[in-house]
Amino acid sequence: MIPFEEARRRLLALVAPLPSEPVPLDRAGGRALAEAVIARRDSPPFRASMMDGYAVSGDPAPGSRLRVVGEAAAGRRHSGPLGSGEAVRILTGAPVPDGADRVLIQEDVERDGHHVVPKRGADRASYVRPAGADFAAGARIEAGQVLSPALVALAAAFGAATLRCAARPEVAILSTGDELTPPGGDPGPDGIFASNAYGLAALVGAAGGRARILPIAADDPDLLAGAIRAGAGADVLVTSGGASVGDRDLVAPTLERLGARLDFHRIAMRPGKPVLAGTLGAQVVLGLPGNPVSAMICGRVFLVPMLRRMLHLPQDDEASGIALVAPLEANGPRTHFMRAVRQDGGVRALGNQDSGRLSPLARADLLIQRPPHDPARRVGDVARCLSIGL
Ligand SMILES: Nc1nc2c(c(=O)[nH]1)N[C@H]1C(S)=C(S)[C@@H](COP(=O)(O)OP(=O)(O)OC[C@H]3O[C@@H](n4cnc5c(N)ncnc54)[C@H](O)[C@@H]3O)O[C@H]1N2
Numbered sequence: 001m002i003p004f005e006e007a008r009r010r011l012l013a014l015v016a017p018l019p020s021e022p023v024p025l026d027r028a029g030g031r032a033l034a035e036a037v038i039a040r041r042d043s044p045p046f047r048a049s050m051m052d053g054y055a056v057s058g059d060p061a062p063g064s065r066l067r068v069v070g071e072a073a074a075g076r077r078h079s080g081p082l083g084s085g086e087a088v089r090i091l092t093g094a095p096v097p098d099g100a101d102r103v104l105i106q107e108d109v110e111r112d113g114h115h116v117v118p119k120r121g122a123d124r125a126s127y128v129r130p131a132g133a134d135f136a137a138g139a140r141i142e143a144g145q146v147l148s149p150a151l152v153a154l155a156a157a158f159g160a161a162t163l164r165c166a167a168r169p170e171v172a173i174l175s176t177g178d179e180l181t182p183p184g185g186d187p188g189p190d191g192i193f194a195s196n197a198y199g200l201a202a203l204v205g206a207a208g209g210r211a212r213i214l215p216i217a218a219d220d221p222d223l224l225a226g227a228i229r230a231g232a233g234a235d236v237l238v239t240s241g242g243a244s245v246g247d248r249d250l251v252a253p254t255l256e257r258l259g260a261r262l263d264f265h266r267i268a269m270r271p272g273k274p275v276l277a278g279t280l281g282a283q284v285v286l287g288l289p290g291n292p293v294s295a296m297i298c299g300r301v302f303l304v305p306m307l308r309r310m311l312h313l314p315q316d317d318e319a320s321g322i323a324l325v326a327p328l329e330a331n332g333p334r335t336h337f338m339r340a341v342r343q344d345g346g347v348r349a350l351g352n353q354d355s356g357r358l359s360p361l362a363r364a365d366l367l368i369q370r371p372p373h374d375p376a377r378r379v380g381d382v383a384r385c386l387s388i389g390l
């Protein structure tokens, strides 16, 4: 067994950032930006009116009469400078004419034919948005981040039609076990519904990858080999089940028979002891335990970081220290990821940490990560907590 941290390091060393590909803006939301986007021009590119009203120069006295000499609308400027005693009818977003430094909002003037008359107590704000007030030409959206809706809007405002995003890693997901039936089927009295592939696929999608769920493989070396081959072409093959030491735990021997190079098998962690990793040709293989909670937590702590690396994203694993509101018993020799909930401003590990029970996982807010041989902890001690994202 190798330590958890070493397993993670080794797994991350097996993957590399994927090439980037052009993605049209209307498809770019949620994608990982692989190359910086650079603004082509200032925004706004001119001094722009923030309101509907009248562009004027200086501070015309209430009651004075200003001659309206033209109109500026968004997309169509008033040409020619503004003289004293003059005003230009201006609409929101329009370029402010040369010579004007202020927009009197419409509510603050009386219109009188070809003239406007400022009212007493007019709003004194300029309502002129300076050129480049939002961003200047050359402004950047840096690579290595997920494109939020606001970043997509900003990229569009930069004038970029297409963004270079990291290719989405494809993850083939293989469930093994005679007992498994897809949800919706009839598992019979001794069978169960196969849940791992669906949870893992959702995790892959949320992390920015593409999941391909392979047909379930029965506990037979040749059927398993065929199922593994069906995952060819995917960047990562994730298996669930058959990773441990039972007679039917065929994943490691079958992978080796197919020419895979195993990098490690078994980790000093809980859940997740039977995890294996290696390469099968160009494909990275991650073998997860069948226990549903083990599969999901190992997906969270291994697969998501692998996908982030492939997507040119920084790791998002800063842990926060949160005070315990219930004590913890001493930990054993393996890194333990405990399902936990926030409570009264602190954190409490859930009562049952059986890696076969999905219901507490679905209720958990956090994972408490405990190092091997962590001593018993009291209320008020600070625990290292990871966002669970599950
Ligand atoms: N003698 C030992 N027994 C076990 C050890 C050990 O070290 N010595 N390790 C235990 C640990 S830890 C785990 S975790 C499990 C995992 O073993 P496998 O990866 O070989 O998983 P399976 O035996 O195939 O299945 C375990 C459990 O999970 C259910 N399962 C499997 N696939 C799915 C799926 N796709 N969806 C839902 N549930 C699934 C399966 O029916 C079993 O109940 O081994 C311990 N044993």
Ligand code: MOO
Binding pocket: 269, 270, 271, 272, 273, 274, 289, 291, 294, 355
């Ligand atoms: O350590 Mo195994 O992965 O739950 O129960």
